[in-house]
Amino acid sequence: MPKDGSRPVERELPTDEARDLLGLVRDVVRREVGPSAAEEEAAGVFPRETFRLLSRSGLLGLPYPEEYGGGGQPYLVYLQILEELAAARLTVGLGTSVHALACHGLARFGSKEQRAEWLPDMLGGGLLGAYCLSEPSSGSDAASLRTRAVRDGDHWVLTGTKAWITHGGVADFYTVLARTGEEGPRGITAFLVPGDAEGLSAAAPERKMGLNGSPTAQLHLDGVRIPDTRRLGEEGQGFTVALSSLDDGRLGIAACAVGLAQAALDEALAFTAERHQFGRPLADFQGLRFMLADMSTQIEAGRSLCLTAARRRDAGEPYAREAAMAKLFCTDTAMRVTTDAVQLLGGYGYTADFPVERYMREAKVLQIVEGTNQIQRMVIARHVVGPESRS
Template sequence: MAVDRLLPTEEAEDLIALVRDLADRELTSRVEQHESSESYPEGLFAILGKAGLLGLPYPEEYGGGGQPYEVYLQVLEELAARWAAVAVATSVHTLACHPLNGFGTAQQKERWLPAMLAGETVGGYSLSEPQAGSDAAALACKADRTEDGAYRITGTKSWITHGGKAGFYALFARTAPGNRGVSCFLAPGAVAGLTFGAPEKKMGLQGIPTAAAYWDGARLDEARLIGEEGQGLQIAFSALDSGRLGIAACATGLAQAALDAAVAYANERTTFGRKIIDHQGLGFLLADMAAAVDSARATYLDAARRRDAGRPFGRQASVAKLVATDAAMKVTTDAVQVLGGYGYTRDFPVERYMREAKIMQIFEGTNQIQRLVISRGLTP
């Protein structure tokens, strides 16, 4: 069932209509094949890029869509309702473009940003390490200066969405000790000294690889340093608030898909001479699911509108990520319950939705980290 959206412009309404049509045609028709076979959808992101969906919240002068975040996030939600892994990868690509757009020089933007926003090259975000997930200040991957001013990158990065497939990575590596010793680089996807591990065997989101990267003295030119040396954590954290909103939107789309599947089944299945939706116990369960989805959408839109207005939105982004991903976990679990034994089989997509929802509570900062951020915001 199409979501009844309040959009700011007719242009945004046309964009959502385009996205729904494209997603039904390109995503819905391919998701089961690639998720079940754990195979990568070659060529799909080029299609999304040509449709202008990989640079929506970025400036038109560099080929972006110039759309407010509240519109971009609703596009992500529509993608996630068809294929969560593709929506997450789109969110990560948008996140990976943030350092260059926000902190790059005019020359760097002119050189690299148009191709990134056009989707000619898809990005990954390389912050986490095996022993440094939520604790980004504990990064150990090193970027050592060479005599000619370039950098040699040595270390291991982990949990990279699109790892081994992306054309570029927003890479965070240590140039000096301490919290102010992390720097940001725009790293190419292929360079001598960079290799990737086998894709992780995940519970869900299997159509898009997540992999570790191994840097063995790979050389990056000085021009690939984004911002100043030591500015990396500032850049990373400024991007993560927006990235959390992306995941909130993806989780909401996934929850909406689970709700739609459950409602459709409940309107078709009969017991004791009645549709099961007409039994109060099940009808109330579906009502709670619908309320959770609507609440999740409202929280991420509130944060997005604050961002668009230039107001602080970090706490609201954490609230949105927490509320939306917890809602996705509950709604998808309840959808399996509505379908009963059929929900536990792969004949229906709700079992996949339930598996995909779990990771939403973990990446872009676990929900325990979100609670920490929110609680700190309550202290004067």
């Protein structure tokens, strides 16, 4: 690390409790996450015990109400905590964001009885969730999903395949979007499916270029039977549940991207300060100094976009446009910054002896998950220009 560090010394944290929380997270990642991150990622080890620790520490349910076991923290605080987790190990930061996404449908659209029954264990009881919207033939076009839920008395029977599911096969519960009616967004309903439900199975995890410790798999529902009490919201309200969840999920991914980019910058700053060429530290050469300056500027701009969206959410104002902007800018920034970090380390940056090559591989997926960045541009354009004309 450079003498002054590259991270802001003072975070925008509104309370002493939030500042203590940040201190707790930094202590956890220093002791439990960071030291084993490179080794476990290389070996493809899923950090289940880490998630249990985060749950016991109250860090898996930070943005949800305290009455149900959550942390009761505003998104302004939650996203900064998520950034710290992702900087230590993206598998952990991304997994925490996905878990929050999986809880969203119940927390916002579930009945009071549903929330009281299931939310405490999901937020602080050691459980881990997954979110099931995408399918093999409907990724960005989520409204065309084919998984079906057919009512059978006071139960539903779910049949279909979900794809690209983070925590697929290891989650304790899944928020599943399924078609219950007409084609299009109005015929979709959300369900809370337990991980041990009969007829539920996961394919072998995908072989990915990064995030090897985070399992991503297809999920097969072969006549999964669940009671109507596990329906989240009204029948046909599922697409609203999905869109609402995705706005929050995009902010989570943006915060993870900032954390990953920051970690890459920290490595580049340390290396260029210590490595000497021609009798001078690399950080003395103007061309490299300008690269580091650009990287730092992009990260700060992304962090500001992310926290601006968080403030709007916390104030109860619309934030879909800002969430899409944050996801787009922060993930593109993570890709640029991690690539530049590899370049700054030269041949060392291309080896697994330094973490920046892993950061670069991991950054790519952030431009894809929670809606590709091409989709984010479509979302932003609709807010800025208006809907596309239909001929």
